[in-house]
Amino acid sequence: MEIREQILNALEKNSRIDLAELAVRLGVSEPEVANEIADMEKEHIICGYNTLINWDKTSDEKVTALIEVRVTPQRDLGYDAIAERIYKYEEITSMYLMSGGFDFTVIIEGKSMKSVANFVAMKLAPLDSVQSCATHFVLKKYKDYGVVFDEEKKDERVKITL
Amino acid sequence: MRKMLSDKITSIQPSGIRKFFDIVNDMPDAISLGVGEPDFDTPWNVREEGIYALEQGKTFYTSNAGLMPLREEICNYLARKYNLNYEPKKQVLVTIGGSEAIDIGLRCLVDPGDEVLIPEPCYVSYLPCAVMADAKPVPIELKEENSFKLTPEELEAAITDKTKVLIMPFPNNPTGAVMTKEDLLKLVPIIIKHDLAVISDEIYSELTYTGTRHYSIAEFEGMKERTIVINGFSKAFAMTGWRLGYACGPEKIISQMTKLHQFSIMCAPTNSQFAAVEAMRNCDRDVAGMVDAYNQRRRFMLSEFEKMGLPCFTPEGAFYIFPSIKKFGMSSDEFATRLLKEQKLAVVPGTAFGASGEGHVRISYAYSIENLKKGLERIQAFIDTL
Numbered sequence: 307m308e309i310r311e312q313i314l315n316a317l318e319k320n321s322r323i324d325l326a327e328l329a330v331r332l333g334v335s336e337p338e339v340a341n342e343i344a345d346m347e348k349e350h351i352i353c354g355y356n357t358l359i360n361w362d363k364t365s366d367e368k369v370t371a372l373i374e375v376r377v378t379p380q381r382d383l384g385y386d387a388i389a390e391r392i393y394k395y396e397e398i399t400s401m402y403l404m405s406g407g408f409d410f411t412v413i414i415e416g417k418s419m420k421s422v423a424n425f426v427a428m429k430l431a432p433l434d435s436v437q438s439c440a441t442h443f444v445l446k447k448y449k450d451y452g453v454v455f456d457e458e459k460k461d462e463r464v465k466i467t468l
Numbered sequence: 469m470r471k472m473l474s475d476k477i478t479s480i481q482p483s484g485i486r487k488f489f490d491i492v493n494d495m496p497d498a499i500s501l502g503v504g505e506p507d508f509d510t511p512w513n514v515r516e517e518g519i520y521a522l523e524q525g526k527t528f529y530t531s532n533a534g535l536m537p538l539r540e541e542i543c544n545y546l547a548r549k550y551n552l553n554y555e556p557k558k559q560v561l562v563t564i565g566g567s568e569a570i571d572i573g574l575r576c577l578v579d580p581g582d583e584v585l586i587p588e589p590c591y592v593s594y595l596p597c598a599v600m601a602d603a604k605p606v607p608i609e610l611k612e613e614n615s616f617k618l619t620p621e622e623l624e625a626a627i628t629d630k631t632k633v634l635i636m637p638f639p640n641n642p643t644g645a646v647m648t649k650e651d652l653l654k655l656v657p658i659i660i661k662h663d664l665a666v667i668s669d670e671i672y673s674e675l676t677y678t679g680t681r682h683y684s685i686a687e688f689e690g691m692k693e694r695t696i697v698i699n700g701f702s703k704a705f706a707m708t709g710w711r712l713g714y715a716c717g718p719e720k721i722i723s724q725m726t727k728l729h730q731f732s733i734m735c736a737p738t739n740s741q742f743a744a745v746e747a748m749r750n751c752d753r754d755v756a757g758m759v760d761a762y763n764q765r766r767r768f769m770l771s772e773f774e775k776m777g778l779p780c781f782t783p784e785g786a787f788y789i790f791p792s793i794k795k796f797g798m799s800s801d802e803f804a805t806r807l808l809k810e811q812k813l814a815v816v817p818g819t820a821f822g823a824s825g826e827g828h829v830r831i832s833y834a835y836s837i838e839n840l841k842k843g844l845e846r847i848q849a850f851i852d853t854l
Contacts, residue, residue, distance in 0.1 A: 307760060315760075330771040331764035331837075461839075465492050465814055466502035468485060468592050468641075468821075 309334060313342055314351070319452070321355040360455045362447070368415055370399075370444040371422050373430070375410040376437040385409065388435040397425055408440070419443060480596045485820040488804065492814045500814040501831045501843040504641065506706035506787070508761075511747070511754040514705065518743035526742055532730040533722075534562025534714070535741045541748035542714050550673065550684050552697060558719040561726050562736045566671045566700040566713035568729070571597045573667050573696045573715055574633065576724045578603035582632035587618045588822025589790075590637040591669065603632070609824035612781055612792070616645035620654045627658070633665045636685055639672035642821045642830035643790045644766075644783020646676055649683045656688045665721075666695040671713070672786040674704035674755055677763045682785075686717075693718050696725075701740075703786075704755050705747045710740040762787050765833040765840060772844050776851065787834045790818065794827040796854050804829055810853070811846035 307315075312332050316323055325343075329336040346352045361368045377388050385403055392412060393401040400413040412430070416422040422441070431439050447455055492498055509515075533539065539556040546552040554560055563569040570593055578584060580602040586594045588607045598605040608626045610616045623634070638647045659666060666685055673682040686695040700713025715725060729735075769789045773780040780791040793803045800817035807813050807829075816832075818825025833840060 307756075312760070316764075327768065327837075331768050333767050461507070463503050463505060463507070465498065465500035466485065466489055466816060467504040468816065 309338075310342055310346065310351075313339060314346070317343070317352070317355075358451055358453055360447070362455075367417060369417070369419055369422055370447070371414050371416070372442045372444065373410075373412040373414060373426065374408040374440040374442070375412055375430070376408045376439075377410065377433075377435045378437060379409075380435065388433070391433060391435075392430065395425070395429060397422075408438075476600060476602075480599055485592075485816060488801075488808075488814075488817070488820075491805070491808060495808070495812060498808060498812040498814055499839070499843060499846070501833075501835060501840070502814040502816050503832050503834055505708040505834060506703065506758065507834045507836065508706040508758050510705060510707050510710070510743075511751050513750055514707070514743045514747045517746035518710075518739050521739050521742035526738055528738060530562075530735045530738050530741055532735055533560065533726050534736055535738075535745070538562060538741050538745050538748070539714075541745050542716070545748045546697070546699075546716065550682060551687050552684055552692075552716065554716045555719070559716055559722050561715045561722050561729060562741060563700075563713045563715055563729065564733055564736055565702060565708075565711045566669060566698045567593055568733065569696070569698040569700075569713055569715035569725075570594060570667065570669060571600075572725045572728045572732075573698065573721075574598055574603065575601045575728060576721060577601075577633050577665050577667070577696075579632075581630060583628060583630045584633045584635065585623070585626050585631060585664075586635045586822075587622075587637060589616070589640070589642050589818060589825035589828075590635070590821055591641050592821065594635045594637070594667075594669075598633075604630070606631070607822055607824075609822070610643070610645070611824070616640060616643040616781060616790075617647055617651050618655065620658055623655055623658050627662050627664075631662060631664060633667060634659060636666055636668040638668075638670070639676055639682070639785025641672065641786050642788045642816070642818065642825065642828075643781065644786050644788050645781075646678060646785040647683070647685075648678070648680070652683055652685050653688060655685070656691060659685075659694070660690050664694065666691065667698065668695055669698045671698065671700050672703050673699060675759060675762060675787060676785040677759075677766060678784045696721060701744050701747055704758075705744075705751055706758065707740075707744070707747065710737070710743060712736055712740040712744050762833065765835075765837060768837060769831070769833050769840065769844075772840075776844075776848055778847075778851070787832055789831050789833060790825075790828045791831065792828055796851070800826055800829055807847065807850050811850045813843055813846040813850070815847075 325339050326336050329339045379385050397414050399415050402411045426439055426441050539560040542560055543554045543556045574597045578601050582603045583606045584598040584603045586605050586607050587610050595605045608622050668685050676682050686692045686697050696715050696717040698715050701707040773791050778791040783789050800819050804817040816830040818828030
């Protein structure tokens with residue numbers, strides 16, 4: 307595997323990894339790892355470093371909804387212009403253009419169902435190009451970004467085998 | 469009452485590690501770097517296939533030699549990976565792990581008094597299996613200065629007119645040594661000159677870190693007809709508990725092994741066989757991911773032992789590292805026992821794998837980096853007291 311791919315794989319699992327340790331693990335020098343990361347940041351291959359949080363365990367109320375949006379694409383601009391008008395709202399955490407029965411998947415986080423409903427009714431649905439919205443609320447998150455929430459893994463292997 | 473047990477079975481020493489096991493088991497708070505199996509789960513698609521086979525009621529015996537689709541996949545796999553070409557109908561036997569193949573392979577090859585060459589340190593079953601087959605096990609002590617490889621000189625020196633079988637345990641447990649194409653080529657003329665049979669235990673073949681692929685001794689001119697290649701699913705696919713391995717070789721040998729397998733085992737677990745077909749077909753990516761993780765841990769462990777000042781042979785295969793503890797003036801048994809008692813960390817004394825393992829301990833890196841760090845801290849704390 308290319309060194310870049312290996313660095314990305316490691317960072318994707320743990321963006322706080324110690325670079326000296328990562329360098330040892332990949333068999334290269336620490337400056338080499340640091341330079342590759344800096345270059346990938348410049349090239350927007352690495353677009354940011356997030357923390358994966360299980361909000362259910364905090365006292366903060368949060369709801370997540372997935373909205374299927376149908377739109378009318380605009381002449382010369384296709385989907386991108388209307389997408390931009392939608393994703394600029396900071397409530398929206400992710401947005402994808404889809405193949406199939408609708409156009410956009412919009413993932414939104416809000417303080418309450420009411421605030422999300424308000425957003426859809428007042429901001430999203432009234433947009434000229436938007437034909438329809440179907441809002442699905444997330445009831446429980448099991449797994450996000452490859453991490454299973456609430457998983458405690460016990461090592462059940464026999465302690466010594468030859 | 470008359471003597472109940474055979475002299476043969478009572479003559480076999482229980483694995484040297486037995487009493488050590490007992491101490492470990494009495495210490496629930498001990499942590500371990502002593503396992504010989506992957507820390508990864510079997511890839512989900514393989515487990516799913518096993519579940520599906522159960523749902524479909526595929527709970528019958530298979531043919532003695534194993535499911536034909538599995539034998540075909542094994543042949544495809546060996547051809548694709550290691551340039552080995554076998555005929556699924558006649559040259560493949562699916563076994564209960566590689567261990568059964570070692571046992572019945574030896575029993576099919578030797579007569580009483582035949583000598584079996586066993587390069588040590590190595591996995592613990594060759595010697596007792598040779599004894600139970602009435603052969604005489606002859607250890608060859610591999611040396612660290614030769615990177616724990618078997619050299620042509622060592623092989624030649626160990627051969628007598630009674631030598632029948634050479635065991636080739638590479639990539640090696642516990643040292644992590646591998647034999648390159650060039651290393652193997654030097655042994656081939658000697659093996660052929662003395663007309664030896666070879667049992668090549670290649671269970672760690674997928675787990676090599678040299679940058680080149682694993683080579684099997686059976687690949688070389690004149691070797692296929694005298695070699696049993698043993699491999700399996702445990703290590704590469706993290707399938708130890710499924711108990712599934714295989715032996716490939718000349719029809720003459722495989723048919724006899726199949727006969728013995730039929731009488732003692734019947735067939736390998738059907739459910740595992742169905743799951744294994746999926747492993748052979750669709751797991752290249754999973755295996756590559758695991759190899760990559762092991763390799764990162766291997767580099768990490770080497771660097772940590774270097775920082776600790778523990779001299780360490782650079783392993784190029786399997787998932788073990790075999791540092792030297794000679795400078796502390798203790799036997800490996802004493803070192804491991806004290807490390808366990810004083811720091812509650814279990815590692816395996818090198819002598820569990822043969823006399824030539826003295827002065828070393830085997831440390832497994834089939835653990836997450838986080839757990840390796842915890843173990844390393846305890847080793848550091850222990851050697852600080854010495």
